[in-house]
Amino acid sequence: MKVTQQLFLFIGLLFSSILFAGEITSFTKKRNEVTFNCKDGSKLSLTINSSSVVKVWFDQSGKFSRQNPSFAVVNEKLENIGDISVNEEPSAYEIFTSKLRIRVNKNPMQLQIFDKYQKLVFSDYNDKGNVPNGKGVKSYKNLRSDEQFFGLGEKTGTLNRRGKNYKMWNSDKPCYSTTEDPIAKSIPFFMSSYNYGIFLDNTYKSEFKFGTESDDYYSFEAPNGAFVYYFIFGKDYKDIQKQYITLTGKPIMPPKWALGFAQSRGLYTREDQALEVAAEFRKRRIPIDIIYQDIGWTQNLQDFDWRKGNYKDPKGMLKKLKSNGFKMIVSQDPVISKKDNKQYLEANKLGYFVKDVRTDKAYEMPWPWGGNCGVVDFTLPAVADWWGKYQQKPIDDGISGFWTDMGEPAWSNEEDTDRLNMKHHLGMHDEIHNVFGLTWDKVVKEQFDKRNPNKRIFQMTRSAYAGLQRYTFGWTNDSGNGNDVLDGWSQMENQVAVGISAGLGGIPFWTTDISGYCGDITDYPAMAELYTRWMQFGVFCPLSRAHHEGDNAVEPWMFGEVAEKNTKAAIELKYQLFPYLYTYSRKAHDTGLPITRGLFMEYPKDLEAAKIDNQFMFGEEILVAPVLKKGERVKRVYFPDGEWIDFNDKKTEYLGGEKLPYKAPLNTIPIFVKKGSIVPMMPIMQYIGEKKDYPIIFHIFPNYEDEKASFTLYEDEGENLDYLKDIFSLTHIICSTVANGFNIDISPEDKGFHQSDKRNFVLSILTDKKPTSVSINGNAVTWVPTEKLNTETDFSQQWSWDENGKKLLVKIPDQRKKINIKINN
Incomplete structure (x- = not known):
């Protein structure tokens, strides 16, 4: 016993001296x-x-x-x-x-x-x-x-x-x-x-x-x-x-058009199909900017050559799409297929593949597509320029960017221990695994910058490590229920939290796969409700892409007239909110703060807000509570501290601090605006940039007397890198509530850019009282009936009163000069 005690004492001493x-x-x-x-x-x-x-x-x-x-x-x-x-x-x-x-x-x-x-x-x-x-x-x-x-x-x-x-x-x-x-x-x-x-x-x-x-x-x-x-x-x-x-590092800003709607499918891999889908969107007047092409667009992985037979005239296709306001994004994989591929022989000869430490030869990676592949070693400096030349080929043809897919690399999960035998230039795979996608995205961006000067990259990635925001955007991987596509409600609901968490990881620009990626759709009418609710949530992802596996079509019209109507309205709302979203995109670049935010971030002292996983703030002013449960038509919404106005009717107010029921039929997204806010919007367009001289509509939800509501609108050229040189324009607007009405100041601040030489500002002010007079810079403004208020082609000063909506409309030409508007009740 004494010996045993001494042994335990020795082991304890050893444990304490070594382990702590x-x-x-x-x-x-x-x-x-x-x-x-x-x-x-x-x-x-x-x-x-x-x-x-x-x-x-x-x-x-x-x-x-x-x-x-x-x-x-x-x-x-x-x-x-x-x-x-x-x-x-x-x-x-x-x-x-x-x-x-x-x-x-x-x-x-x-x-x-x-x-x-x-x-x-x-x-x-x-x-x-x-x-x-x-x-x-x-x-x-x-x-x-x-x-x-x-x-x-x-x-x-x-x-x-x-x-x-x-x-x-x-x-x-x-x-x-x-x-x-x-x-x-x-x-x-x-x-x-x-x-x-x-x-x-x-x-x-x-x-x-x-x-x-x-x-x-x-x-x-x-x-x-x-x-x-x-x-x-x-x-x-x-x-x-x-x-x-x-x-x-700061997040890069996407090009403007990236904030529009995007359509994809696992088997979007044909020229005729791309043109047909694009034409159908325009015919049905459903706004869209981007069509994706998935993995099968290439002749071989990853030679960046268009697949023969699928694409007869890719340059012509891209030219037609561009003339109709479309951009095309194509996939990249980080591997090169071995079978019948001259690119494989070239890369192997140059030593550009990750090595197998057991043989010192190229590691053979089983790949979901294309058989065994060589894994490109993006940590090897010489690879960058070689890869850059290859990826430039479709860019020169007219594509607008890439989505870097399967950068784990795929089939390299915890159980796949053989991958630990991979040796990269910078180290063994156990060290490089989590940064493999990051080093790839770094090469993609730096090579894009080198060969396409003063142009913003669009790159969206699946797999990466901290710091990815310097090079790429993200999507939340292959979500949905593969066993039963109709039972994907819980997966959709959790995408809200997954997306909020993405923002906390420095990824402000992200999307869910709208509809969910997984599962065969055999009953479109039965899928219509889930698709509609996923779209109503998905349009509030900064990047919004509908995508599904295989040849499962998820275009809005596939799900019936009601679903098409409701999803079209959701997409149109995304486009209307573009000035607001783009302003927060600049804030995301400057600060790294997410655009879709958990309630806990805006209301850290609100203990209930910290428990909410299925609602989010869209910027600081807008609260979104998407419907995420099958058959739900009344959503219980948690309102944080403050007062909230129903964005849909612009009338009903809710006091914060409790959960309240909100009627949400299939055509309704529960959206609310914080009292004392200004939300800039624009008219519906079929694609971002369709019109240059569109009016900016400032929706003003006034504060109490002697208090202010304010917003600073951000605008820039949208596709070049001038934003990194602080070449942009700001429009500051402040609405002060006074005893007899409102006093509004608009102050432009142009730093080498302004959006338009001929456009209107429209103020839409929520108020119960019809004013007795409206003046701009001391001059009385003409009243016109609401139906005669022309905001797009007439550039005179006018005001109108909407009795049903209880809102005042004031139209002012934007001459990039200071404007003072006095509204007397």
Whole structure:
């Protein structure tokens, strides 16, 4: 017994000395970086990147070496911190910034971060802040009883991650369930309700466990590689996300037309079909900008040659489509098929394929299409220009962009362990797997930029890592129910949360596959309701694409007259909201803030808002509560703090703070506008840019007396890169509610661009009283009946009163001069 006790004691001592970071014995400092040296040889490095961002690097070897520099972080110099000071106390070291007090306890080593008011924000859990495990590290952090977590990019399930585990391993999961994990993208960044965010900058198969192991702690871990994470303190979720974007790079802006509607299908792979579908959309007057071509458009994967027999005159096809306002997007795959393909022989000879570490020859990847393939090694610098020449061929023919598909690469999920034998130029596959798609998208964009100067890229990707927003947009993979397409309601509902989460991962421009990708459609009338509701949600995705597998057609007219009518109306609404959406697209570029936002982001103090997974804010002014359940005609809508006006009737008001029933028949999307808002819109067009001189309609939902409503409209050329040079125009509008009416100021601010030399502004003001007079810059304005208010071709100043709608309409030519409108009741 005594021997056994001694053995247990020895094992315990060994366990504590090996597994837990031990006592700090000294520190060294170099400007804004402090390294703490431990008795066991491990080291902890803290780099103060700004007054609110700290880079934490634990290395059990003490060498601080890494195989590759960060694939995600592009800017660590967030603030000129200068030479920091370290205060040494008997039991701890302390570092102060203007926002944080950082404390590192000596024995055992423990990192704690307080705000400037000495409130504990973030802490290692006891002595387990960094626990080595073989080549990996697991980090345990204090968990508060009321702490909530949001983020990790595209993930299924509830928005609040508390009580769940997640892995980072890009996975090809068609028809994924509402709880399946992992799926196609890995973005190891999350935010806590305690005003901090964590970005674990490690590309291996990291894991996050938010309170599943204990009520006292949560953890994140990586099996290999440098254990580096960034602590980001912020006043709210928006502040934290902005700082994450500053670290990892701004999202690129899509071309204007990308925000229109897009139609796709798995077997959209024929010239005659593309022209027929385009003609049918125009005939039925359903707005659309984009037609996709899926994987079978090429002769071979991935030679970028049009498939013989399917395309007789691709240049002519693209010219016809362009003349009718269409853009075409074609797919890319990151592989080259081996069979009867001269491109394979060329790439193999040049050494451009990922190698099999067992043979040092090209790894043979089984591929869902085209048999065995070579996997292109996009981490090899020489590959970039070679790939760029190939992908330029269809661009020169007239296509408008790509969707990079299957970039996990496909069939490389956790169970596919043979893929771990792949050796890339920059490392083994266990390190490169999660960034494989990112390195591909980087090549696609940089080569596009090189060969198409001053032109915005359209690139939409399935699989990527943190930082993808610098190169590409996203879609939420192959959703839907493959076993029973009619039973895809829960998958559709969870797409709302998956999309909101995409935005939290730095992907503001994304789409769901409207209709769901999975499942054979054999009964179109039975599918009509699901399709209609998916479209009514999907038009509020910044990028809106209808897509389905195989030859399952999902054009609006396939589902019957009622579904066509209702989906057409939803698409038309998307186009009407384009000025609003495009303004938020610029904000997304500048700040990284998502366009579709969880209620918790706009209302972080509203505890009920944090529980809502099936509604979202569309920008800051508009609340969307799509109908997501079969047969539902009354939607219970949660209204956050404030007052909300029914966007559909522009009359009914709802007081925030509770769930209320809202009638939503098949032709209705529950949409609400925050009181005290201005929403810019435009007339329905068949495609973005169909008319240059369209009027801007400012829908004004006035605030209370002595309060204001305001908006700043953003406009630019829409397809070139001048936005990166800040060449654009702004139109500031402020509506002040006064005792006897309204006082409205419009102030243009042109920075090398203005949209039109001849267009109108139309103010649509929600008010109960017909005014007695309207003046513009002190001059009385002529009243006309509503039916005679010509907003598109007449450029005189006019006003009208809509008694039924209880709204005042004021038309003013936009002469890019300051305008003051006084409205007297």
